[in-house]
Amino acid sequence: MSFAYFTVKDRLPQILTKVIDTIHRNKNKFLEDYGEEGIEAEKKAISFFSKLRNELQTDKPILALSDQQPDTQIWNQYLDYQKTLLSNGEEPSWFRSPWLYVECYMYRRIQEGMCLSPPISGFDVFEDVKKESFFQSQPAMLSLCAHLQELKGKMSGFSNTEVREEIHKLLQVSLWGNKCDLSISGGQDNSQKTSVLSSLEDFKAFILVDDMDSLWNILLRNRDGNNESRTRVDIVLDNAGFELVTDFILADAMLSLNLATEVHFHGKVGPWYVSDTTKHDYDWTIQKCLATNNKWMSKCGQTWKENLKKGRWVYHQHLFWTLPHEYCTMAEVAPDLYTELQKSDLVLFKGDLNYRKLTGDRKWDYTVPFSEALRSFHPAPLCSIRTLKADVQVGLQEGVGERLSAAETDWMISGKYGVIQFSPVV
Numbered sequence: 001m002s003f004a005y006f007t008v009k010d011r012l013p014q015i016l017t018k019v020i021d022t023i024h025r026n027k028n029k030f031l032e033d034y035g036e037e038g039i040e041a042e043k044k045a046i047s048f049f050s051k052l053r054n055e056l057q058t059d060k061p062i063l064a065l066s067d068q069q070p071d072t073q074i075w076n077q078y079l080d081y082q083k084t085l086l087s088n089g090e091e092p093s094w095f096r097s098p099w100l101y102v103e104c105y106m107y108r109r110i111q112e113g114m115c116l117s118p119p120i121s122g123f124d125v126f127e128d129v130k131k132e133s134f135f136q137s138q139p140a141m142l143s144l145c146a147h148l149q150e151l152k153g154k155m156s157g158f159s160n161t162e163v164r165e166e167i168h169k170l171l172q173v174s175l176w177g178n179k180c181d182l183s184i185s186g187g188q189d190n191s192q193k194t195s196v197l198s199s200l201e202d203f204k205a206f207i208l209v210d211d212m213d214s215l216w217n218i219l220l221r222n223r224d225g226n227n228e229s230r231t232r233v234d235i236v237l238d239n240a241g242f243e244l245v246t247d248f249i250l251a252d253a254m255l256s257l258n259l260a261t262e263v264h265f266h267g268k269v270g271p272w273y274v275s276d277t278t279k280h281d282y283d284w285t286i287q288k289c290l291a292t293n294n295k296w297m298s299k300c301g302q303t304w305k306e307n308l309k310k311g312r313w314v315y316h317q318h319l320f321w322t323l324p325h326e327y328c329t330m331a332e333v334a335p336d337l338y339t340e341l342q343k344s345d346l347v348l349f350k351g352d353l354n355y356r357k358l359t360g361d362r363k364w365d366y367t368v369p370f371s372e373a374l375r376s377f378h379p380a381p382l383c384s385i386r387t388l389k390a391d392v393q394v395g396l397q398e399g400v401g402e403r404l405s406a407a408e409t410d411w412m413i414s415g416k417y418g419v420i421q422f423s424p425v426v
């Protein structure tokens with residue numbers, strides 16, 4: 001049984017069941033906020049999601065979206081396109097369509113279900129689990145915040161070698177932070193319990209592609225350049241919770257160590273793949289850090305808030321990140337976003353889903369160069385920072401993929417391995 005099949009058959013219905021439970025559990029909140037209308041909406045949403053789960057489990061055709069959102073038409077056109085790929089008038093269905101498309105489609109249908117259930121439409125069905133995962137990983141986050149503040153205290157005398165070592169560390173922390181997504185665990189707790197910093201050396205053996213020095217060469221230019229030089233780094237965010245805090249720590253360090261002058265973050269417009277970061281999650285996380293009674297963490301929160309105010313950090317959102325499209329179509333489907341990314345000196349793509357979209361989720365040979373798998377997607381020098389949770393991997397040395405496959409059947413989906421994989425503009 002392929003991982004794709006297992007996902008659609010077991011994991012996605014499980015996530016829908018959790019969504020239904022969550023809405024049911026919040027019934028009183030809806031009653032308090034909206035009275036009887038809130039209760040009616042709760043019923044409507046639950047019946048929508050039960051029906052959706054049934055469509056999925058019985059392999060019904062993929063339906064066009066019926067809400068009126070800015071991306072509705074694009075989704076429906078994409079469905080029409082999927083139809084053209086099938087011969088003899090067959091209809092795309094849940095089990096007979098590409099995994100990437102079906103999985104994205106399910107999350108888009110969840111948005112549709114909420115959208116069609118006013119007045120509770122603004123309710124984020126994954127907010128509870130995202131918050132819980134933040135609180136569960138708080139000890140691990142605290143130790144990272146303490147580490148960062150300590151670093152700031154001593155970095156003024158740092159040599160480039162020391163700075164390099166530090167940024168390598170924080171890149172790895174951000175990589176392993178990607179283990180903590182809630183979609184792979186079907187919405188179950190998957191938080192970080194221990195400090196990653198102390199385990200980095202042990203984990204090194206699991207980094208299959210390590211291009212950290214290519215990033216370093218870009219960042220070093222800013223540090224060594226004159227004061228007027230500007231270096232913009234973009235981070236295409238993945239999960240809220242522990243991973244987001246590791247990304248904040250990395251972004252903060254890049255500014256503080258004078259490796260970048262501005263960091264631009266890209267988040268999702270709505271709830272996505274359970275734990276993906278929305279604007280609300282982003283602001284909430286900074287606010288929560290700021291308000292804790294731990295002095296290191298609250299100092300971090302304060303700095304991050306100021307960074308936003310002063311424009312050193314910028315938050316962006318774009319519909320494209322929640323479309324099913326692979327990134328080689330970005331220039332055509334979302335030219336404005338492509339142009340925005342072209343302004344960057346380095347774009348970091350966090351997480352597994354981004355990797356699948358970068359490579360088009362194809363069955364590439366393990367040794368195909370990353371730049372080739374990106375096809376025409378080269379807006380700026382870019383890097384994927386991702387733990388392996390889906391069966392696509394390129395850019396490995398000859399024989400490595402085969403050796404791993406022989407030794408561990410689940411090496412591509414366990415999240416145990418990771419890559420920090422760079423592509424220049426070619």
Ligand SMILES: O=P(O)(O)OC[C@H]1O[C@](O)(CO)[C@@H](O)[C@@H]1O
Nearest residue numbers: 181183184351352353354389390
């Ligand atoms: O949060 P991430 O790293 O993008 O992981 C999400 C991944 O989890 C899955 O749902 C299961 O592997 C994939 O579809 C997806 O690529």
Ligand SMILES: [Mn+2]
Nearest residue numbers: 181238239273
């Ligand atoms: Mn995710």
